Structure formats: structure tokens, C-alpha cells
Amino acid sequence: MAVQTKNYSMYINGEWSGSELDTMDVVNPSNGEVIGTVPYGGENEAEQAVDAAYEAFQSWSELTAYDRAGYLEKLNQLMLDNQEEMAEIMTLEMGKPINESRGEVKYAASFLKWFAEEGKRIYGETIPTHAAGKRLQVWKKPVGVVTAITPWNFPAAMLTRKMGPALASGCTFIMKPSSDSPLTAVKLMELVEEAGFPKGVVNLLTGSSSKIAKVSMENKKVRKVTFTGSTEVGKTLIRQSADQVKKLSLELGGHAPLVVLDDADIDQAVEGTVASKFRNSGQTCICANRVYVQEGIYDEFVEKLTAAVKELKVGDGMDESNQIGPLINQDGLDKVKRHVDDAVSKGAQVEVGGETVTEYEGLFYQPTVIKDVNQSMVVMQEETFGPVTPVEKITSDEEAVKVANDTPFGLAAYVFTENVSRGTQLIEKLDFGIVGWNNGAPSAAQVPFGGMKESGIGREGGHEGIEEFVESQYVSIGMK
Structure with missing residues (x-):
């Protein structure tokens, strides 16, 4: 089924x-055609959404974890039932190959299933007392109203990875998708409505990112903002959050190194490099952005990687x-061209x-x-976000660690070696929140996702993901 304009x-x-609002066009980057419009909302609409979420919070948070899980499980199934339509919408609005889009819908749905179960395991504590006549307990409480601001490159998964734990823990939710790919979020909201979520529990805003974010940062009814995007914007949100000490989760920029040591399985390393680098045309925050290969296997690796990349169809x-x-x-597209031209020069x-690519109308490279390549080149210093693999020769494990860590970012890294001792010692020295060891595709709902240094604050996914949406309340009970 194709999406109608x-x-x-x-x-x-x-x-x-x-x-009644002005609208924004949503454009297919494969051919430049407008495939739909969305309202250009601003501060007024954001205030309405905050009020709705705030009013819904009390009753939603008082439901049992099992009741909330029931809604999430129904939404999970609806996403799977509508996989093909959601995948087509995603591909049309942001260009992702249809098979990858289908995979993303399943991946996105898996967060709802995972956190439906994790919501039942938000455990408190009873702590041994230090004095007779007291009982010491820790209770877990939902943070409150949550606003999520998400990017264009994973328009379903970035929402459900935030929405799943927020709703499971008892928070209410406002989503602000990227203006480049909002239609997937609209379809997701249609399924939220079909799943029967109570009014105000989940809300969707489209329009001005700056104005909607301003309300979320300034309105005291919003207790948490979760954001995936650039480090620059993340730093702005940190500064804005200071006035209210607002709770933040930030998944920010990356510049992932991929290290291939001389004892690696070269074929496996090539396969992993292609899987990491060329997923979504290189437009992911955990893509391998710079590849470091030990000198003894450098030529063979480059030859095999080149052969594999030649087979990719655009x-x-x-x-x-x-x-x-x-x-x-x-x-x-201009950024990719600039990086390549600089390296060649x-x-x-x-x-x-x-x-x-000149034979198509769209934005293809x-x-x-x-x-x-070497460290002086822009491609080795900035995140390219495109289908470009720069390969640099290294001489030792020590050099691999040095160049890999030589970045303000610390989201993901990849290491290929068959030696367990060698790999363990090297990875222990890497300052990255995610490491793929002989694996170019490490993401899953049940594992923590997040970075070190300027790549973010907090974790999404895994059992850690739901902790970002609850507060610990210590209760000291005096007994007669």
C-alpha cells in the first residue's frame, strides 16, 4: 500500500x-516529491499537550503494572500487524530501503514487548534497620510527564525505545518526531488510538522543534525530557534544564571507530564493517565512521571490503x-561530498x-x-553520516586504542580479533558505551544503549532503560 499525499x-x-494551522511538507528524498503535510504546531499546541498529559498522569500511574502492560502488548501486536504499511511510510518519507524499514518496525515493536514485562519488575527495597522500631523502605515512583524529541533516521524505534519504558513505569508521554520524518509517528499514534490508550496518556506534536522544546523545558509540569540527536542540541537542553533541575536522558552524536587486528577473521570483519557502515546508507549514530586496520592485513582487508561494497545496489x-x-x-549530501573531497585533496x-549518483533525481551518493587516510582528514574527525568508509593503517593494539579514543564522543566502537585475551584487554581501554566484538550489529531491546563522554547521559533499552523514568523514594517508618 502506497501512502497518498x-x-x-x-x-x-x-x-x-x-x-487550522499552517503546514509543513514531508518530502521523499528519493525523488523530491511531496508525500504529505503535517501541522506546524508551536507553543500553544505544546502547552495543550502538556496539560493533557499532566491531567492523565494520576489515573495512568495508579493502574497496575499489569494493566499498563496490557496496553503496550496490544500496541506491540498492532505494530506487527501493520508492519508493511508502517515500513512503506518510513521508506517513502526518509528513504530507508524497504527491507530495513520492515526490520525497524519489528525492532521498534520489540521495545514495547520488552518494557511491558520490565514494568512488572520495578522493584523497591526493604533495608535492614539501624534502630529498633523502624522499618526502612525504598519505593519507586514514575517521574511524571515526559517529552520525547526524536530524530529522522529511526522514526519508529527511537519513539518506542522511549515510549515503552515511560508508559510501563506510569509516566505519560508527549512525542515530537523530526520534521523530516513525522508520518511514521502519525501512523504509530493511529495504532495507539486503536489500542485504546486513555486520553492524554500519549500525545503527538509536529511543527517547530525549538518552540515545542521551549515549552517542555520551561513548563514545570514536564518532569523529564528524553532526546536523541546532535551533541550541540543536547548541550543546549542541558543548559535549559538547569533552571528546574529537569531530568534528562540524552543519546547524542557518535564517531564510531572499527578496529581490525591482524588475527581477525578478515571475511567476518568485512561483513561486519558493511553491516555497520552501510545500514541506512550510513545514517545511524552507531555506524562505523573510521576504520583502523593493522598493517599486516591492511591490503587484503581493503581489497575484500572494496569488492563487497561494489556489490551494493543504490x-x-x-x-x-x-x-x-x-x-x-x-x-x-553536501557534508558527505565535503568529507570525501577533503580526504582526496x-x-x-x-x-x-x-x-x-547522477542517474536518479534524489539525494544519492x-x-x-x-x-x-590519516587523522588530519575531516572524515576522521567528524561524523560523516553517509555511505563512506575511510580506512587507516595502524601498527599496534596501543595505537588502535589511542586513535579510537581520540574523540570527544563515546557512543559505539567495534573490534575484530579472534584472541579473547587481546580483545578483552583492548576493549577495557575503550571509552565507548557500546562495543561490537566481531559483531557489526549490536542493538537489541534487552541491552543498554547509550554513550560516554559527549555522546550522552543515561541508557535506553535493557533493564537500565526503565530506571530513567522512575524516582527512588526512601520511606522511614516508625513502629510502636
């Missing part, structure tokens, strides 16, 4: 709204045979790719491998 709506307090994501879709917008050699 039409006007979509926001969802506030159980009602579809925003028809084109419209709705064609199931394509593996590389478009960049999200012109700025993204400083002596790097393009083994495959290195050019925009050829899957690219560059060898003989």
Missing part, C-alpha cells in the same frame, strides 16, 4: 487536531533489490564510489571506500 494531523488529549528504497537509499536532505585514494 494528504494532510496529516497532530494528536492531543485523544483528539486529532491542527487542521536506488529508491521501495525497490526490494536496493540496499543503499538516499541521504535525508541536501545538507547531508590530502592524499587519500578512492577505491570505489566517491561521487554522487555512491557507497564509497577510501584508503590511505
Whole structure:
């Protein structure tokens, strides 16, 4: 089923709204066609959503964890039942190859299933007393109203990874998706309505990110903001949160190193590099952005990687045979071109790719491998967010650690080695929240996702993910 060009709506307090507002176009980056519009909401709509979520909080938080789990389990099943439609919407609005979009819908639904169960395991404590006549306990309470601001590159999973634990713990929820890919969120909200969530428990805002975020940061009824996006915006939110000491979860920028040591299985390392680097056309925060290969296997690795990348097919994501879709917008494409041009001007050699794709109207760039790069090149200092793999030669494990950690970011890293002792010691020295060891695809609902240094605060997923949405309340009980 293809999405028809039409006007979509926001969802506030159980009602579809925003028809009276100005609209924003949603554009298919594969061909530049407008596939729909959404309301351009601002401060007034954000205040309405906050009030609705605040009013719904008391009754929602008083439900049992099993009752809340029932809603999440129903939404999980509805997502799976509507997998194909959601995947097509996703591909049309942000270009992701359709098979990847189908995978994302399943991945997104898995967070609802996981946190439906985790909500039943928010345990308090009874602590041995230090004095007769007292009982010491720790209770867990939901934070309150939560606003989630999410990016365009995973328009379903970034929402459910936040929404699942928030709702399971008893919080109410306001979602603000990226203006580049809001239609997946609209479809998700349709399923929320179908699942029967009470009014005000889940709300959807589209429009001005700055104005909606301003309300969330300044309105005292919002007790937590969870954000996935750039480190620059994350730092702004930290500063804005200070006035109210508002609780934050931040999943920010990355610049992931991928290290291949000389005892690695080269074929496995190539496969892992392709899986990590070229997923979503290189537009993920945990993509391998810089590859470091030990000198003894460098030439063989580059040769095999180049051969594998040559097999990748570029084109419209709705064609199931394509593996590389478009960049999200012109700025993204320009950044990729700038990184490659800078590397070549400083002596790097393009083994495959290195050019925009001219046979299509959309924002496509050829899957690219560059060898003989060095640390002076922009591609090794900035996150590219595109289908470009720069490969640098290293001489030792010590050098691998040094260059890998030489970044303000610490989200994800990858290491390929067959030696358990060697791999363990190297990984222990890496300052990254996620490490794929002989594995280019580490994400899952049941594991913690988040970074060190300037890559964020807090964790999403796993049993840690729900702790971000609860407060510990210590209760000292005097007994007669």
C-alpha cells in the first residue's frame, strides 16, 4: 500500500487536531516529491499537550503494572500487524530501503514487548534497620510527564525505545518526531488510538522543534525530557534544564571507530564493517565512521571490503533489490561530498564510489571506500553520516586504542580479533558505551544503549532503560 499525499494531523488529549494551522511538507528524498503535510504546531499546541498529559498522569500511574502492560502488548501486536504499511511510510518519507524499514518496525515493536514485562519488575527495597522500631523502605515512583524529541533516521524505534519504558513505569508521554520524518509517528499514534490508550496518556506534536522544546523545558509540569540527536542540541537542553533541575536522558552524536587486528577473521570483519557502515546508507549514530586496520592485513582487508561494497545496489528504497537509499536532505549530501573531497585533496585514494549518483533525481551518493587516510582528514574527525568508509593503517593494539579514543564522543566502537585475551584487554581501554566484538550489529531491546563522554547521559533499552523514568523514594517508618 502506497501512502497518498494528504494532510496529516497532530494528536492531543485523544483528539486529532491542527487542521487550522499552517503546514509543513514531508518530502521523499528519493525523488523530491511531496508525500504529505503535517501541522506546524508551536507553543500553544505544546502547552495543550502538556496539560493533557499532566491531567492523565494520576489515573495512568495508579493502574497496575499489569494493566499498563496490557496496553503496550496490544500496541506491540498492532505494530506487527501493520508492519508493511508502517515500513512503506518510513521508506517513502526518509528513504530507508524497504527491507530495513520492515526490520525497524519489528525492532521498534520489540521495545514495547520488552518494557511491558520490565514494568512488572520495578522493584523497591526493604533495608535492614539501624534502630529498633523502624522499618526502612525504598519505593519507586514514575517521574511524571515526559517529552520525547526524536530524530529522522529511526522514526519508529527511537519513539518506542522511549515510549515503552515511560508508559510501563506510569509516566505519560508527549512525542515530537523530526520534521523530516513525522508520518511514521502519525501512523504509530493511529495504532495507539486503536489500542485504546486513555486520553492524554500519549500525545503527538509536529511543527517547530525549538518552540515545542521551549515549552517542555520551561513548563514545570514536564518532569523529564528524553532526546536523541546532535551533541550541540543536547548541550543546549542541558543548559535549559538547569533552571528546574529537569531530568534528562540524552543519546547524542557518535564517531564510531572499527578496529581490525591482524588475527581477525578478515571475511567476518568485512561483513561486519558493511553491516555497520552501510545500514541506512550510513545514517545511524552507531555506524562505523573510521576504520583502523593493522598493517599486516591492511591490503587484503581493503581489497575484500572494496569488492563487497561494489556489490551494493543504490536506488529508491521501495525497490526490494536496493540496499543503499538516499541521504535525508541536501545538507547531508553536501557534508558527505565535503568529507570525501577533503580526504582526496590530502592524499587519500578512492577505491570505489566517491561521487554522487547522477542517474536518479534524489539525494544519492555512491557507497564509497577510501584508503590511505590519516587523522588530519575531516572524515576522521567528524561524523560523516553517509555511505563512506575511510580506512587507516595502524601498527599496534596501543595505537588502535589511542586513535579510537581520540574523540570527544563515546557512543559505539567495534573490534575484530579472534584472541579473547587481546580483545578483552583492548576493549577495557575503550571509552565507548557500546562495543561490537566481531559483531557489526549490536542493538537489541534487552541491552543498554547509550554513550560516554559527549555522546550522552543515561541508557535506553535493557533493564537500565526503565530506571530513567522512575524516582527512588526512601520511606522511614516508625513502629510502636
